[in-house]
Amino acid sequence: MDTFTVEAVVLRTDDFGDANRVVTLFTREFGKLEANAYGCRRSRSPLCGALQMFNHITATLVHGTKVDTIREADIINFYDALTADLERLGYASLLFEIVNRMTLPRQSELETFELLTNALPALSRRNPQIAALIGACQFMETSGVQLNFSRCVHCGAELVGDAAISLIDGGAVCLDCVDAAQDCRPYPEGLRRTFETMLSFDWRDDTKLMFNSRQVNAAENFFLDYVRSIIGTNLKSIEFLQAIQMR
Numbered sequence: 001m002d003t004f005t006v007e008a009v010v011l012r013t014d015d016f017g018d019a020n021r022v023v024t025l026f027t028r029e030f031g032k033l034e035a036n037a038y039g040c041r042r043s044r045s046p047l048c049g050a051l052q053m054f055n056h057i058t059a060t061l062v063h064g065t066k067v068d069t070i071r072e073a074d075i076i077n078f079y080d081a082l083t084a085d086l087e088r089l090g091y092a093s094l095l096f097e098i099v100n101r102m103t104l105p106r107q108s109e110l111e112t113f114e115l116l117t118n119a120l121p122a123l124s125r126r127n128p129q130i131a132a133l134i135g136a137c138q139f140m141e142t143s144g145v146q147l148n149f150s151r152c153v154h155c156g157a158e159l160v161g162d163a164a165i166s167l168i169d170g171g172a173v174c175l176d177c178v179d180a181a182q183d184c185r186p187y188p189e190g191l192r193r194t195f196e197t198m199l200s201f202d203w204r205d206d207t208k209l210m211f212n213s214r215q216v217n218a219a220e221n222f223f224l225d226y227v228r229s230i231i232g233t234n235l236k237s238i239e240f241l242q243a244i245q246m247r
Contacts, residue, residue: 002063003071006030009116010055011100015041023051023070024100025059026116031107032100035061035068050075054082054092056117081124086244091132092123093237098136101231102143111142118203130209133220134198136227141199145230147171149195154180163187165222167229190215191222 008025011032015021019041025033040047050057050073060072082092099112119135140146148171151158157174164173165187172192173181194215201209228234 003060004063005058005060006033007058007076008033008056009113009120010051010053010057011096011116013051013053019045021051022067026099026103026113028110028113029108031109031112032103032105033061033068034105035059035070036064037070037073040070047073052078052083054079054096054120056120077120079120079124082120085128087241088123088128090237090241090244091128092120093240094235095119095123095132095135095139097235097237098227099139101235102139102145109142112139115139115142115203122203126209129220130211130216133216133223134201136223137195137198138201140227147226149192149199152177159189159192161189163189163192167226185222191218194219 006025006027006029008027010023011026012024013021019039021037021040023035023037023040025035027033037047037051039045040051042048047070050059051070055075056077057073057075059070059074061068061070079092082088096116099116103109103112115135115138119131122131122134137146147165147167151172152163152174153166153169153171154173154177157176159172159174163175164178164181164184165171166173166181166184168182172187173184178184190212194211197211198219224235224238
């Protein structure tokens with residue numbers, strides 16, 4: 001049998017049959033992979049504990065004609081805080097859903113793999129809303145579809161003070177160019193600085209994340225509108241977060 005080993009995070013799981021699971025891995029070596037894990041939902045299966053959402057693992061897979069199969073998996077790190085707290089679960093799911101929806105299979109993306117492994121500890125112990133937004137902003141920055149947050153997309157001028165922003169035009173619009181832009185919305189200086197701080201955040205920095213809660217909420221609402229405009233549908237993780245916030 002042709003086998004190979006990967007380092008991965010568990011990006012998504014889908015049950016099928018009585019005890020099986022389709023597992024979506026984001027791997028260091030090959031980017032996103034889907035594989036079958038037969039019998040892994042049985043408590044006595046050696047795969048049972050390892051193939052849980054958000055786990056950082058090594059896995060040995062067998063090449064299949066259509067779908068690969070996971071034979072072995074060992075945990076490098078697990079983050080039980082993410083499943084013990086609904087808000088943490090929701091925001092971790094948000095980041096993972098964005099990555100899953102916006103990546104293609106078998107395209108090596110080391111930056112994305114490292115972002116996920118860096119974000120998981122932060123989602124477990126820091127403010128999960130802020131950690132998820134930082135992760136999503138940084139992922140979009142490397143995905144090729146990020147908005148320009150700091151310079152006018154029309155004239156290239158660096159922004160100073162309040163401005164406007166357009167999803168259609170691709171980012172920030174200075175006040176001199178507003179009449180040439182489409183579907184602009186207000187883009188206050190505080191929101192711009194929030195995005196700039198998130199994009200430049202170093203995951204190795206253990207200092208407390210200091211953000212204005214009003215600006216974080218504004219950043220979340222704006223950014224999710226942008227993601228939805230690209231994907232074309234709502235995100236299940238957002239529906240989950242809205243449900244728990246209404247409880």
